[in-house]
Amino acid sequence: MNEDPKNIILTAQELTIGYNAKNARTVVASNINFELEQGQLIGLVGANGIGKSTLLRTLIKVQPALSGSIMLNGKDLKSTSSIELAKQLSIVLTEPISSKNLTVHELVALGRHPYTNWIGSLYEDDENIISNSIQLVNINELKDKRCYELSDGQLQKVMLARALAQDTDIIVLDEPTTHLDMYHKAYILKLLQKLTKETGKTILFSSHEIDLAIQLCDTMIVMHNDRVDFDQPCNLISQGIFESLFPSDLIRFDTNTGSFRVNK
Amino acid sequence: MKTSYTYSFILLTVILAICLLVNISLGSVYIPIKGIFSSLFGSADNNTWQIIITDYRLPKAITAILVGSGLGISGLLMQTLFRNPLAGPFVLGITSGASLGVALVILGSGLFGGFLATSLVSKWSIVIAASLGSFLVLLAVLAVSNKVRDTMAILIIGLMFGSITAAVVSVLSYFSSAEQLQQYIFWGFGSLSNLSWQELLIFFGIYSVGLLLSIASIKGLNSLLLGENYAKSLGLNLKQSRLIIILATSLVAGTITAFAGPIAFIGLAIPHLTRQIFKTSNHKVLLPAVFLFGAIVMLVCDSIAQLPGSDYTLPINAITAMVGAPVVIWLLVRQRKMMF
Numbered sequence: 076m077n078e079d080p081k082n083i084i085l086t087a088q089e090l091t092i093g094y095n096a097k098n099a100r101t102v103v104a105s106n107i108n109f110e111l112e113q114g115q116l117i118g119l120v121g122a123n124g125i126g127k128s129t130l131l132r133t134l135i136k137v138q139p140a141l142s143g144s145i146m147l148n149g150k151d152l153k154s155t156s157s158i159e160l161a162k163q164l165s166i167v168l169t170e171p172i173s174s175k176n177l178t179v180h181e182l183v184a185l186g187r188h189p190y191t192n193w194i195g196s197l198y199e200d201d202e203n204i205i206s207n208s209i210q211l212v213n214i215n216e217l218k219d220k221r222c223y224e225l226s227d228g229q230l231q232k233v234m235l236a237r238a239l240a241q242d243t244d245i246i247v248l249d250e251p252t253t254h255l256d257m258y259h260k261a262y263i264l265k266l267l268q269k270l271t272k273e274t275g276k277t278i279l280f281s282s283h284e285i286d287l288a289i290q291l292c293d294t295m296i297v298m299h300n301d302r303v304d305f306d307q308p309c310n311l312i313s314q315g316i317f318e319s320l321f322p323s324d325l326i327r328f329d330t331n332t333g334s335f336r337v338n339k
Numbered sequence: 340m341k342t343s344y345t346y347s348f349i350l351l352t353v354i355l356a357i358c359l360l361v362n363i364s365l366g367s368v369y370i371p372i373k374g375i376f377s378s379l380f381g382s383a384d385n386n387t388w389q390i391i392i393t394d395y396r397l398p399k400a401i402t403a404i405l406v407g408s409g410l411g412i413s414g415l416l417m418q419t420l421f422r423n424p425l426a427g428p429f430v431l432g433i434t435s436g437a438s439l440g441v442a443l444v445i446l447g448s449g450l451f452g453g454f455l456a457t458s459l460v461s462k463w464s465i466v467i468a469a470s471l472g473s474f475l476v477l478l479a480v481l482a483v484s485n486k487v488r489d490t491m492a493i494l495i496i497g498l499m500f501g502s503i504t505a506a507v508v509s510v511l512s513y514f515s516s517a518e519q520l521q522q523y524i525f526w527g528f529g530s531l532s533n534l535s536w537q538e539l540l541i542f543f544g545i546y547s548v549g550l551l552l553s554i555a556s557i558k559g560l561n562s563l564l565l566g567e568n569y570a571k572s573l574g575l576n577l578k579q580s581r582l583i584i585i586l587a588t589s590l591v592a593g594t595i596t597a598f599a600g601p602i603a604f605i606g607l608a609i610p611h612l613t614r615q616i617f618k619t620s621n622h623k624v625l626l627p628a629v630f631l632f633g634a635i636v637m638l639v640c641d642s643i644a645q646l647p648g649s650d651y652t653l654p655i656n657a658i659t660a661m662v663g664a665p666v667v668i669w670l671l672v673r674q675r676k677m678m679f
Contacts, residue, residue: 135572137568137571157571157574157575157576158574160572160574161572161573161574162574164572165572166568166569166572168566168568168569170566170568171566172564172565172566172569173422173563173564173565173566174419174422174564174565174620176614176618176619176620177564177619177620177621178619181619181621182565185561185562185564185565185573186573188558188561188562188573188574188575189573189574191558193555193558194554194557194558194623195557195558195561195623241573
């Protein structure tokens, strides 16, 4: 539908994020600019408390932006209705789900809600999309298990399948690798990369796994105290962006390997 | 998967029918099964039997079905909405609100001057007071739940409403006559009997509106199983859904308390029982299952309360807890895990 060679899904322009209290306004980060293309994997990194979650919450319309604009598929996020938003953007959060007494299939099926009728009936199309999503994240053997029987890594895959079943242009994940061991961290991020290639969906995730993100992402958003950078990982490395990410007394960034080293 | 639910539902419906028959056949006057059927279809030769069945036992059994299913469904809605397995019409103060309304009308009539003071208060003013009381408390809970993000705080606020009610009641009872006090205490025991067909019709009307609202909320309730943020991301209009769910609860639980008194335990226990037995949290299965279970349990409790073979009738409130609580404890201990 777009003649542009690049199909832009989500744009942030001159975005300022933060909190509006009664008499004080707390700016968490400002002057944020980026364009997320279709089919890309984008990593959002930064130190603890720098505002990654605030940025994600603003992008998924849980909290309003202080200023600037967010465009989703060319339409201002502010004027996008919640049902339109649900068909274009799905999320995977860090908060635990309220009830784990659902089967994996039932949970993934909840992703079809924006498309189903008033009582949530599933038709053949829905069932196809659900089983397709379950297959994409390789959890077919878990289909009839209940969520409380699953490990953290399995549950994360199930939540991802649910987001896939929502059939949106972009999926936003808040720290999908927390609580996971090294193997599963790599596994989940690698899976995200595979999904962008296979489904053409845009996937934006925040993470503390900077090493892995550098290796897997098409582009990265790096949040510093005073500015926010957006570029391809190799450009960010050559610009020395990662060196200033943390105080240099304990760890430093090794440009050759693209990873952090503990000072000896 | 789907067929196993169908069988369970057929089984439960059959059990409900049997419980209904047993309930109707029990009482101080013995009526044979044949007499019950002929009375139900209006062809009985025995006029006394006919009157006992159609004017006394049948309305009471229908009341039991409405009360049991309604309280169970209100409990289910509250537990999902507040994401708390302890929630129920009682804990949230809905019943306390109704009690406060009734206490003000029955006991306060002596305090606030003469026009009602001498005679006992009519049933309709009790019904209206209870409905108003529970609705006002629910509005307060709703207002608080919009401000306070912590759902535990909402439950504590509900318990505080209970304490306020108890305090106001004790102050009022200090100034009340013995007859008024007795009327209030008897209302507090809960009662399924003494509803006329006309009253039952109004009860059923309001109950149906609440039930329809609950059915309309099934999809929203299911997405709330993920938590509020996920539910919103699925396109759920959270404010509207929350209002509908709370409205449904207040209509159902409020009318029940108004007509049958504050009946304890059922609202909290039935949803847990149903989840343990059906092993699901899907409201499309849970809602009808809770309906059937609630109705069955209430009919059984009522049958026990009549003390078969005697002329005594025990307060229904005592029976629901005495019969039901051990069952829930047993289920939880046996399963070693609470489903929610």
